[in-house]
Amino acid sequence: MSFENRVRSSFGQQGLMITLGASLESVSSGSVEIVLVPRAEVSQQHGFVHAGAVCAIADSAAGYAALTLMPAEAGVLTAELKINLMAPAIGDRIVARGRVVKAGRTLTVAQTDVFAETGGQSKLIALLTATLVTVAGRENVRD
């Protein structure tokens, strides 16, 4: 299975992405893009997209960017993540672009830039760094 099919197949099993209405925009070696369209169902109390929803697509983008470089049969888990929310998540689309910074045997570091697109304009609104774990030999954690 190509890494793109592998990521698309795993993404399709993330119930949360479907619930949020997020879509997998692009997959290439070491980078993945996920898009979320703002709507009331993913908002916080002021009408912005909730930090948790921004975090969710940014984490999935980082994790799947890492997965593109992992050996077959392995699975990916997030050990930790940190996100800075620099501007309100509002606009036509929220776009999370994850890329691998350092791929190791056990630990991979990835970053996701999150942009808000409004009328053709793009603005960096959040920045996530995550540590992903390559899980091997566990039946129930495989991607």
Add this chain to the structure above:
Amino acid sequence: MSFENRVRSSFGQQGLMITLGASLESVSSGSVEIVLVPRAEVSQQHGFVHAGAVCAIADSAAGYAALTLMPAEAGVLTAELKINLMAPAIGDRIVARGRVVKAGRTLTVAQTDVFAETGGQSKLIALLTATLVTVAGRENVRD
């Protein structure tokens, strides 16, 4: 309005919490508890609750814990958060307990312990630290 009503009213406007099926369990001065029942709609690909959903309830718990100590008319926003995911989020209930560590005039630091409860047993599965901003004088950011 009491701080409890203030938090309950704001929580009720978080579309994402309703979408996730999260509920506000308890509110006291400087601490807030939010509960999420695992189901396919909030899962990642291995059937665990998605890191983004854990992050969402942990962030809301931290943010509302901070809000209980903020002046009337202010609003709360998350500047940044960091979460360590220490064990799979599975079980009967996922419980996020946020508490204020340091309340400042502009910045508040709060932590959320996230537990997985299964058959009466409780296990610490995640640990979040967040920096919250007290927003004053902005019409559209008020809680």
Add this chain to the structure above:
Amino acid sequence: MSFENRVRSSFGQQGLMITLGASLESVSSGSVEIVLVPRAEVSQQHGFVHAGAVCAIADSAAGYAALTLMPAEAGVLTAELKINLMAPAIGDRIVARGRVVKAGRTLTVAQTDVFAETGGQSKLIALLTATLVTVAGRENVRD
């Protein structure tokens, strides 16, 4: 070798701790305390202890707390750390109290509370969370 001797022996080889003037106050199973006395040589530009120096003792306290629970022959490395600096690091002594939150086979999560002590009063000034790696089978990384 007892875990206390193991930590004391490793700490004695941390050139930076000697340079900073930090001392290993106490070692018990899963927790370690390190003390730094503020002075010009460890300051930032306003006369407070530099965030980097606070970070250094907080990281060592977290790492050695983790080491107390690691198998013989293993070594400890920090994969990542995050620290919130909540008040200026000034006073008679800066005390970093590290404790293990979750010890895993490969990854350990530890937290360090950092206090400033002034005339018998103690104030929480910083909060660190770190992910430590248990390194096995590497000659040059052994503690």
Add this chain to the structure above:
Amino acid sequence: MSFENRVRSSFGQQGLMITLGASLESVSSGSVEIVLVPRAEVSQQHGFVHAGAVCAIADSAAGYAALTLMPAEAGVLTAELKINLMAPAIGDRIVARGRVVKAGRTLTVAQTDVFAETGGQSKLIALLTATLVTVAGRENVRD
């Protein structure tokens, strides 16, 4: 005073930088470079540069990058920082390149890439993200 002189003057008052033997390599609008030469006095127990020392120069680089964009009379403080240590800090020189990601009125987000240079080769070994605070009107916090 030009922003370069402002940064150089403040850096000269950071006792810790002198103690570590760190030097201010370059200052431009929104970015600052600090260099540290590895030696026993800044090491951890395996002979690598201590995470705390890497953190110290990375934090100063981020903070001073932020300061170049702050109004005169203001001072800069670090609210929080997070660093991923991806490879051992060894080599001829450790170079921390800080740059502003988002400058706000109160909060600035900056990132520092840390490289290890060995025989003309450069390797990314650490990645720091920090939230800096613009402090106004406090006599003792001015840069």
